[in-house]
Amino acid sequence: MLKVLLVQLPIPRLNFCQVTGNIPMGAACLKEAVSDVPGIDVEILPESVVSYLGDQALTDLICQNQPDILGFSVFSWNLDRSLYLAEKVKKNHLPRIVLGGPEITPDNTRVRSSSIDFRVYGEGEAVFRRLLTEKAYWDAGSGSESAAAIFQNALSPYLSGLLEPELEDIVLVETQRGCPYRCTFCYYNKSQKGACFKDESYLLPAFEWAIGRGIGEIYLLDPSLNVRPRMASFLKKIALINRDRRTGFYSEIRAEKVNERLANLFYEAGFTGFEVGLQSTNPKALALVSRPTDLERFLKGTEALLKKGISLSIDLIAGLPGDDIHGFMQSVDFVASHGLGEDVQVFPLSVLPGTALRRDAQKLGLRFDPHPPYTIIETPEFSKEDLMLAYDYAETRLDTVFFHMPDLDVAFRKADGPKTHPGDIRVRLGGRRYVMKVDLFLRRPISEIWRLSLRLTQPYQVLVGPEMTDPNYLVDILEILTSANPFVPFEVVFFEPQEKPRTSGLLEAIHLRRPHFLDGDLRYLYPDPGNRAALFTLISSQRRVNFKGEMKRQVFWWREGRLPDEKDLDLMEEWDGVLIDSPVSRETLIRWQDSIGRKADEDHLLGFADIDLQKRWLLLVNPDMYAAPIINAIR
Ligand code: SF4
Numbered sequence: 001m002l003k004v005l006l007v008q009l010p011i012p013r014l015n016f017c018q019v020t021g022n023i024p025m026g027a028a029c030l031k032e033a034v035s036d037v038p039g040i041d042v043e044i045l046p047e048s049v050v051s052y053l054g055d056q057a058l059t060d061l062i063c064q065n066q067p068d069i070l071g072f073s074v075f076s077w078n079l080d081r082s083l084y085l086a087e088k089v090k091k092n093h094l095p096r097i098v099l100g101g102p103e104i105t106p107d108n109t110r111v112r113s114s115s116i117d118f119r120v121y122g123e124g125e126a127v128f129r130r131l132l133t134e135k136a137y138w139d140a141g142s143g144s145e146s147a148a149a150i151f152q153n154a155l156s157p158y159l160s161g162l163l164e165p166e167l168e169d170i171v172l173v174e175t176q177r178g179c180p181y182r183c184t185f186c187y188y189n190k191s192q193k194g195a196c197f198k199d200e201s202y203l204l205p206a207f208e209w210a211i212g213r214g215i216g217e218i219y220l221l222d223p224s225l226n227v228r229p230r231m232a233s234f235l236k237k238i239a240l241i242n243r244d245r246r247t248g249f250y251s252e253i254r255a256e257k258v259n260e261r262l263a264n265l266f267y268e269a270g271f272t273g274f275e276v277g278l279q280s281t282n283p284k285a286l287a288l289v290s291r292p293t294d295l296e297r298f299l300k301g302t303e304a305l306l307k308k309g310i311s312l313s314i315d316l317i318a319g320l321p322g323d324d325i326h327g328f329m330q331s332v333d334f335v336a337s338h339g340l341g342e343d344v345q346v347f348p349l350s351v352l353p354g355t356a357l358r359r360d361a362q363k364l365g366l367r368f369d370p371h372p373p374y375t376i377i378e379t380p381e382f383s384k385e386d387l388m389l390a391y392d393y394a395e396t397r398l399d400t401v402f403f404h405m406p407d408l409d410v411a412f413r414k415a416d417g418p419k420t421h422p423g424d425i426r427v428r429l430g431g432r433r434y435v436m437k438v439d440l441f442l443r444r445p446i447s448e449i450w451r452l453s454l455r456l457t458q459p460y461q462v463l464v465g466p467e468m469t470d471p472n473y474l475v476d477i478l479e480i481l482t483s484a485n486p487f488v489p490f491e492v493v494f495f496e497p498q499e500k501p502r503t504s505g506l507l508e509a510i511h512l513r514r515p516h517f518l519d520g521d522l523r524y525l526y527p528d529p530g531n532r533a534a535l536f537t538l539i540s541s542q543r544r545v546n547f548k549g550e551m552k553r554q555v556f557w558w559r560e561g562r563l564p565d566e567k568d569l570d571l572m573e574e575w576d577g578v579l580i581d582s583p584v585s586r587e588t589l590i591r592w593q594d595s596i597g598r599k600a601d602e603d604h605l606l607g608f609a610d611i612d613l614q615k616r617w618l619l620l621v622n623p624d625m626y627a628a629p630i631i632n633a634i635r
Helices: 026-034 055-065 079-092 127-132 137-142 146-152 202-210 231-241 260-269 283-288 295-305 325-337 382-397 446-453 469-483 505-510 517-521 566-571 588-598 611-623
Strands: 002-007 041-045 069-073 094-100 119-121 170-173 217-220 248-253 271-279 312-317 344-348 377-380 425-429 431-442 456-464 490-495 533-542 552-558 578-579 606-608
Touching: 002 026, 002 055, 026 069, 026 127, 026 382, 055 425, 055 456, 069 079, 069 127, 079 094, 094 127, 119 127, 127 137, 127 146, 127 446, 127 533, 137 382, 170 425, 217 283, 231 260, 260 271, 260 295, 295 312, 312 325, 312 382, 312 469, 344 382, 377 382, 382 490, 431 446, 431 469, 456 469, 469 490, 490 566, 505 533, 566 588, 578 588, 588 606, 588 611, 606 611
Parallel strands: 002 041, 002 069, 069 094, 094 119, 170 217, 217 248, 248 271, 271 312, 312 344, 431 456, 456 490, 490 533, 533 552, 552 578, 578 606
Antiparallel strands: 425 431
């Protein structure tokens, strides 16, 4: 039996338990496509495990599986980490390694690693079948083949139980591949001549399945849903299945193509929201990226959808060629002044491999980060300072924040834990126990830290107690943990330290691979580039704030015998958050969470010292952001 293991690594995050959206849809389609090939066992590392494990724990898991073939689905956010894991696994155990996914393009020099045996360009199903049935095909080193026929005749992989819809309460459905538009910054079309559509007879059973299971949301992965032929009749059939609009549908759409009749059909079918790519209102920029937009029709389309109560998330891009700060501000003003400013996402331009924009980048004078996510740094019309200004302007005009600091989750008290120190906090994933919080309240033998480094989650925290006064010891610990997990973001939490921690020394000692994906992705969190993947939090009851700066925050440790009221919280505005640790009963704390805490949540970052209360709090105030099955797996 030939053993194949497929892996898709998540977008890195600084908060554990958050939903990652890392649904291995591509891997599931591959498995379906070879289900009739005899002598093959294809396994997919489940989202609930792969999304939450550190580098070393994942490497060990893959090696224990002993696959003959190891495949990675590669996106900009997991490219470097996928290559790192591929190399590590190849050294230990010698599987053939194949990479596929949007990041794998012939012009992407970053994927030329000697550990990789094969690169799949574009759709994977047909190439994957050949790799598993024709040994000699591996010699080609790369391949590209249309999988339209396989895609059009495949049922949803959810029906075969290949994915975990309960983890995020969502089912993804791909109804089309390709897109009739040709925006130059987009790589969606790179291997596709035109769009091909899956027949309703394969789609409707997937909808029925999800609605029957009470899944909250069906997300149609199509980039421009409304280019589908016979859309009206398709929507009427969905409306019959989703009679009481029990399950919400969500997708992406070109608003110019929507009229009142279509908006009504979307509503009847159960659509609750759309992501709408406006990108810019500057005609010069839109022409340069081949995305002509009729703004009048765009407004008519959005108005029709909003009238039906369908929410819209509008996308804008900062740093498009041909645009400048004034053009960008006008785009923001356009959105705000037409009642579309409720939910806006502003992305810095990414100059992606495989796109026409990347090909023409030099000609257009685009300077961008060569590392994923290839963020624009400056253009002839958009200076570095203008890009920061663009975010400042959009945040003020739209009254929002685009780059958030991570949530406050520094819980350390277990009901049955030791009294003098927290003990490591663990989580059970895929039947094994991993460590998400390392207890450094007491000095521990280095050999113990080595063992812990093999079982860390992604991300993880190091909890440093007041007695831990030797900075060299902490440097040693971080060196060990980050050497074993060079791609895993982490947070160091100092509890009432005797001296202000010197984070620059710690940053120099850690072995995170730089630039980390978050260094690029969160580039505009601070004016200067640098660390965005290691966070330092100081917890103190001192009434003086002196721990400020990039990726640093100071949280007030509330240990009084009573819980704070709204006035107390308002007085602590200067702090980055408040950790509630009052010696009151669990019932009192729960009542406080449900009343004052909930009300104060909009204005204050709140956290709880008790692990169980923190778990409850995260699900209470951010139910869509956190994966309940992962939270409940914390012990
Ligand atoms: S950005 Fe959207 S509309 Fe434009 S080519 Fe890509 S998928 Fe199509």
